[in-house]
Amino acid sequence: MRFIILLIFLYLSMFADMNFKETRYMAALDFEKSKYGNLHMDNENLIINYTKPIQETISYYNDKITVLAKDKLDEYSFQEHPNAQYLGLILKAILNNNYATVDELFEIKKEKQEIQLKAKPIIYSYIESINIIKHKKSIKNIIIYMTNKDKITIETIN
Amino acid sequence: MLTGEDKKFYNISEKFSYVKTFLVAVEGLETKDLKKLKKIKDELSANSEIEVNNQLNNKKYQEFKEQYKLYLNDLNYETNNQIDVKEQLSTIHKEMISSTFYYNINLNDPLNIINTDIKSQIKLKNGNLILGDFGYLSVFSITSKTDEKSRIKIYNEIEEILKKYEKVKAFSTIFFYVENSRKIQSDVRLIIMSSMLILGILYLLILRNLYLFFNIAITLVTSVIFGQIVVTHFFPQTSIIALVFSTAITSVSIDYMFHHYLHNYYNKRLGFNKSVFYGFVTTITAFLLISLINFPLIEQISIFTIISLCVAYVHFSFIYPYLGIKHKEPYSKENYKSPFIVKGHKIIVFSVIIIIVSLFYVNFDFNIKNLDYQNKHLLTLQKFFKSNLNQNKKIAVLITGTTIDTLITNSKIVKKLDEKATVPLASLLSQKEYIKRLQVIQQLNFAKVKTDIKDSSTLVGFKDTYFKNSYNDTFLYPPYPQYTQDMIKGYGFDLVLDNKNFITYAMVTPDKLQEILNLSFTKSAQSKVLFENSLKKVYNELLLFGGLTLLLIISILAIVTKRRFLQAFSYILFPASLVLLYGWFVPLNIMHIFMGFVILAIGIDYGIYMNEPTLSHNTTLAIIYSLISTFAGFGVLIISDINSLFSIGITAVIGVAGILFLLVFQKRIKKEHNKKRIN
Numbered sequence: 001m002r003f004i005i006l007l008i009f010l011y012l013s014m015f016a017d018m019n020f021k022e023t024r025y026m027a028a029l030d031f032e033k034s035k036y037g038n039l040h041m042d043n044e045n046l047i048i049n050y051t052k053p054i055q056e057t058i059s060y061y062n063d064k065i066t067v068l069a070k071d072k073l074d075e076y077s078f079q080e081h082p083n084a085q086y087l088g089l090i091l092k093a094i095l096n097n098n099y100a101t102v103d104e105l106f107e108i109k110k111e112k113q114e115i116q117l118k119a120k121p122i123i124y125s126y127i128e129s130i131n132i133i134k135h136k137k138s139i140k141n142i143i144i145y146m147t148n149k150d151k152i153t154i155e156t157i158n
Numbered sequence: 159m160l161t162g163e164d165k166k167f168y169n170i171s172e173k174f175s176y177v178k179t180f181l182v183a184v185e186g187l188e189t190k191d192l193k194k195l196k197k198i199k200d201e202l203s204a205n206s207e208i209e210v211n212n213q214l215n216n217k218k219y220q221e222f223k224e225q226y227k228l229y230l231n232d233l234n235y236e237t238n239n240q241i242d243v244k245e246q247l248s249t250i251h252k253e254m255i256s257s258t259f260y261y262n263i264n265l266n267d268p269l270n271i272i273n274t275d276i277k278s279q280i281k282l283k284n285g286n287l288i289l290g291d292f293g294y295l296s297v298f299s300i301t302s303k304t305d306e307k308s309r310i311k312i313y314n315e316i317e318e319i320l321k322k323y324e325k326v327k328a329f330s331t332i333f334f335y336v337e338n339s340r341k342i343q344s345d346v347r348l349i350i351m352s353s354m355l356i357l358g359i360l361y362l363l364i365l366r367n368l369y370l371f372f373n374i375a376i377t378l379v380t381s382v383i384f385g386q387i388v389v390t391h392f393f394p395q396t397s398i399i400a401l402v403f404s405t406a407i408t409s410v411s412i413d414y415m416f417h418h419y420l421h422n423y424y425n426k427r428l429g430f431n432k433s434v435f436y437g438f439v440t441t442i443t444a445f446l447l448i449s450l451i452n453f454p455l456i457e458q459i460s461i462f463t464i465i466s467l468c469v470a471y472v473h474f475s476f477i478y479p480y481l482g483i484k485h486k487e488p489y490s491k492e493n494y495k496s497p498f499i500v501k502g503h504k505i506i507v508f509s510v511i512i513i514i515v516s517l518f519y520v521n522f523d524f525n526i527k528n529l530d531y532q533n534k535h536l537l538t539l540q541k542f543f544k545s546n547l548n549q550n551k552k553i554a555v556l557i558t559g560t561t562i563d564t565l566i567t568n569s570k571i572v573k574k575l576d577e578k579a580t581v582p583l584a585s586l587l588s589q590k591e592y593i594k595r596l597q598v599i600q601q602l603n604f605a606k607v608k609t610d611i612k613d614s615s616t617l618v619g620f621k622d623t624y625f626k627n628s629y630n631d632t633f634l635y636p637p638y639p640q641y642t643q644d645m646i647k648g649y650g651f652d653l654v655l656d657n658k659n660f661i662t663y664a665m666v667t668p669d670k671l672q673e674i675l676n677l678s679f680t681k682s683a684q685s686k687v688l689f690e691n692s693l694k695k696v697y698n699e700l701l702l703f704g705g706l707t708l709l710l711i712i713s714i715l716a717i718v719t720k721r722r723f724l725q726a727f728s729y730i731l732f733p734a735s736l737v738l739l740y741g742w743f744v745p746l747n748i749m750h751i752f753m754g755f756v757i758l759a760i761g762i763d764y765g766i767y768m769n770e771p772t773l774s775h776n777t778t779l780a781i782i783y784s785l786i787s788t789f790a791g792f793g794v795l796i797i798s799d800i801n802s803l804f805s806i807g808i809t810a811v812i813g814v815a816g817i818l819f820l821l822v823f824q825k826r827i828k829k830e831h832n833k834k835r836i837n
Contacts, residue, residue: 026254028263030621033255044189056258062283069258087260098189100196104286121220126262148265 018095018139019157022050027149036157039091046092060088083126087144090117094132094142106130170556170683172304174652174663180208180298180330181543182320183289192286194323195294201319202298207312211297219649225636226587227266229595232273238603241269243610247618266633268625269607290546292327300332309336329539338531345531345798346402353405353794360790361412364783365419367486374415377473378408385466393458399802400458402795406810407463409791410760411470413784414438417767418474420776424483431475437763438471440714444759447707448752453696455802456752500823502725509731516738523745524693529802552580552665554683555674562641562653563589565660568679576670582651583662587639596635604629693748700748704755711762718766726765728824730758733816740812749805757813760788764817781821789814 017038024033037050046060056069064077065084078085086105093102099117102108106117117130125147133141142154182202184195202208223230235241246269254261264270289295302308313336320328361371385404390396417434418424442464449460557572559565566588573584611625643660646653654661663683666674674680711730719726737754740746746754767781788810795807 024260028268028620028624029251029254030624050258058258065259067258083262084259096189098193100193101189101286103196121217124220125224125264146262148263150262152260 021155021157023153023155025151025153027151039095041092041095044092046088046095048091060085060092083123086123086126090130090144091142094139170654170656170661173654174683178300178330178332179211180300180316180328180332181295182298182326182328183293183295183543184323185293185325185327187283187288187291187293192294194326195286195296198319198323198326199296202296202316205312205315205319207300207302207308208316209299209301211299216650218645222649226639227272228599228633229587229592229636230585233271233598233602234273235271235602236598237601238606241271241602241607243269243607244614244618246270247611247614247620251618251620265625265628266630268611268628271602289543292546293325300330302332306335306339310339313337327539327542329536329543331540333536334533337533337536341531341533342398342800345800345803346398349402349794349798349803350405352797353409353791356790356794357409357412357787360787364786365486367484370419370483373478373481373483374412377415377470378411380473381411381466381469382408384469385462388465389458389462392461393454396458397455399800400455400462402803403459403806404462404466406791406795406806407466408470409787410441410784411467411474412787413763413780414471414474415478416780416784417777418478419483419485420780421774422485424478424481425485427479433766434471434475436714436718437766438467440711440762440766441759442467443710444707444755444762447703447710448755448759451696451699451703453700453748456700456748459752498823502728502824505728505732505820505824506724509728509735512735512739513731516735516741520738520741521745522697522741523747524697525747529747529749529800529805531800551668553668553671555664555666555671556661556681556683557581557583557664558659558661558679558681560659562643562646562660563639564679565653565662566641568677569662569664571677572664572666572674572680575674576666579664579666579670581664581666583646583653584664586641586646586649586651589639592639599634604634696748697751700751704751707755708758711758715762715765722768725824726762726768729761729765729768729817729820732820733757733761733813736812736816737809740808747801747805749802750809753806753809754813757810761813761817764821768821778821782818785814785818785821789818 017040019038020036022035022037024035025031026033035050036052037048039046039048041047044062048058048060050056050058054069056067059066059068063079064075065088067074067076076084089102089105093099099106099108099115102117105120105123107120109116109118113134115132115134117132119127119129128145128147130145131141131143132139133143139156141156144152144154146152182195182198184191184198199210203210250261250263250268254263283294287295287297300312302312309332313333316328320326358371358375361374362368365371382404386396386401389400389404414434414437418431421431422428423431445460445464445467449457449464451457555572557565557568559568566583566586567590569581569583569586570588573579573581608629611628615625616622643653643655652662675682708730712727715726715730716723734754734757737746737750737757741750764781764785767777792807792810792814795803796811798804798807
């Protein structure tokens with residue numbers, strides 16, 4: 001019995017939601033916007049659920065993104081929107097702690113509690129760099145610096 | 159094998175990267191498979207002669223694309239009135255505030271005047287190339303030198319790394335060179351060993367004279383070495399196939415020995431043997447004629463044969479009588495009576511009919527690749543990669559231009575003719591395009607756009623100075639494109655300067671090939687086509703010189719044999735007809751034809767020997783043993799997987815079998831007693 005409970009725990013923990021606060025600084029508007037939500041991996045797909053201020057879900061699949069907002073579902077394929085896949089890839093890589101998938105996009109520099117990703121020419125025009133700050137083994141902060149001076153900060157909340 | 163212009167273009171096509179491409183694919187599309195590929199990639203790229211082929215991440219090329227972004231892509235607008243700055247900025251503002259998804263403003267082009275809908279042709283998954291449904295793919299370039307030693311070294315190093323991993327497929331055309339070369343060398347070693355063994359046993363069994371056997375061995379080895387020295391002096395890159403053939407030809411030079419020995423020229427010092435001399439001279443002359451054919455392999459073999467036969471003849475005719483060789487009775491079957499006899503004229507009629515009919519039915523094989531070892535494993539692997547990369551049916555074509563700009567324009571013409579073609583240089587900007595686009599940019603009146611943005615942006619809600627650098631002069635007016643060879647190579651493109659022409663390549667679809675080749679600035683880069691053209695020229699020479707040889711042989715035969723000409727002539731007609739008959743079923747390649755002429759040159763010897771007034775038992779024996787040794791010497795080539803060697807072998811087998819048939823079953827014009835022996 002205890003064994004089964006342990007298994008269920010382990011199973012659940014694999015799909016444990018990561019609660020976060022996302023702050024987007026938009027340099028063009030000199031304006032900061034915050035959202036709250038959780039994200040988790042479902043097989044190889046990344047699902048981001050925003051709970052505050054509005055209920056929205058972004059799902060990153062292998063070949064497309066779907067956005068569900070106000071009961072409307074939009075799809076964007078990567079063939080037509082190559083830039084769209086990058087954020088998904090990056091987040092997946094960070095969650096899995098496997099940076100092999102973003103090897104083509106970034107130069108990876110690992111220090112004790114911080115990982116720095118510096119953009120390679122292919123995404124120069126989009127992203128500049130990404131900082132990942134860890135606390136012990138879990139992720140504390142992800143800061144994405146865009147080329148157009150925008151900044152996206154994701155802080156985990158537990 | 160290629161001459162003149164064809165050779166020049168072949169050498170140029172060998173310099174392009176598509177020849178040195180090295181592909182590695184890992185089975186499976188899961189993350190763990192990608193991890194495995196990355197590991198392999200790191201190990202391979204640690205090798206100084208393997209470079210990761212990463213066009214996407216070529217910094218200079220990306221910077222170039224960014225610098226000329228306004229010129230390389232389609233624009234969403236043509237005139238200024240189509241742009242409503244205020245309206246656009248409002249829409250963008252709304253999007254940024256309310257969109258779920260992150261909206262990225264491009265500071266250089268905030269109004270999205272440039273159409274960035276690029277349909278990616280490259281299949282990526284998780285940011286990495288994939289090979290169809292198979293798995294992840296990595297593309298490398300092998301930068302080692304093109305000599306055999308360097309190729310073998312890099313092949314071994316790659317094998318060392320890849321053998322540690324399972325479910326990995328790797329391919330490069332360099333593998334063909336190395337594996338085929340290895341296979342040929344091991345085949346050649348095997349053949350030479352078997353040949354020497356078989357012939358050695360044969361001579362021992364037949365002659366039963368150990369002292370003679372040792373002398374023969376020394377003579378044959380000497381003749382081979384001598385021939386080799388001379389040939390490698392004239393041809394630094396002697397083909398290994400020439401070596402194999404040349405070893406086999408010693409089984410022909412042994413004939414001179416057989417005739418002298420069996421007629422007691424060694425123990426009785428009977429002086430000069432005319433028949434052998436005539437046979438020798440005709441064979442040498444035939445090979446001299448054949449050596450005039452402009453095909454290196456044939457030249458090498460002919461020259462080798464001439465030298466080798468000369469050395470052997472001199473030994474066997476002039477030196478051996480003084481060696482004190484005793485005559486020992488060779489093996490022979492007493493009172494052999496043939497089960498049936500065929501009349502001479504029937505054979506001649508049969509041969510002539512076959513030859514005439516063959517003119518309609520015989521097939522020829524001009525594909526030089528078919529002469530090589532058919533490395534099935536690599537060919538399947540190559541097909542696998544090509545089909546998954548959709549490169550399956552594309553054909554390489556060279557594009558030329560007097561300047562780099564002309565080359566780019568020409569590349570664009572090719573791309574326009576064939577949309578599915580891969581034309582690397584077509585993605586650059588030509589000067590003509592620059593000027594054309596400049597006019598459009600002027601029509602768009604960016605000065606007004608900038609003022610509009612300045613006026614509207616704060617009204618709409620944007621930060622005051624945010625757009626101050628948008629549509630700046632550097633972005634609108636990049637420098638007039640003037641490319642140098644280094645620049646183009648820096649972008650990762652292939653470019654070669656030959657004389658005064660710049661040359662690059664393109665991969666085009668087969669149905670558009672002819673149309674594209676009709677353009678004045680294109681040339682076929684397909685080695686197969688280049689070789690075929692060259693081979694067709696050689697075939698004509700082959701027929702000319704072969705015909706001359708034939709004429710020579712027939713005339714000499716007529717002079718020597720006089721009344722018994724027809725019987726002797728059957729020794730040429732019959733084997734020839736058999737070889738042509740073989741050509742009805744198997745396309746004859748250049749080696750078949752060459753060997754065919756060699757058989758005729760050898761066959762004449764037998765025609766002359768058969769002409770001797772007193773056809774003794776010993777002469778017959780000598781001929782039979784000669785034939786058997788030639789059969790063994792060349793026949794052993796049929797065990798080879800290398801088509802050129804196999805072709806030589808099978809032709810020899812057919813030819814010799816034909817001669818043997820004539821010898822045993824053809825009715826002699828003069829009645830001889832097989833029992834009569836001269837002691």
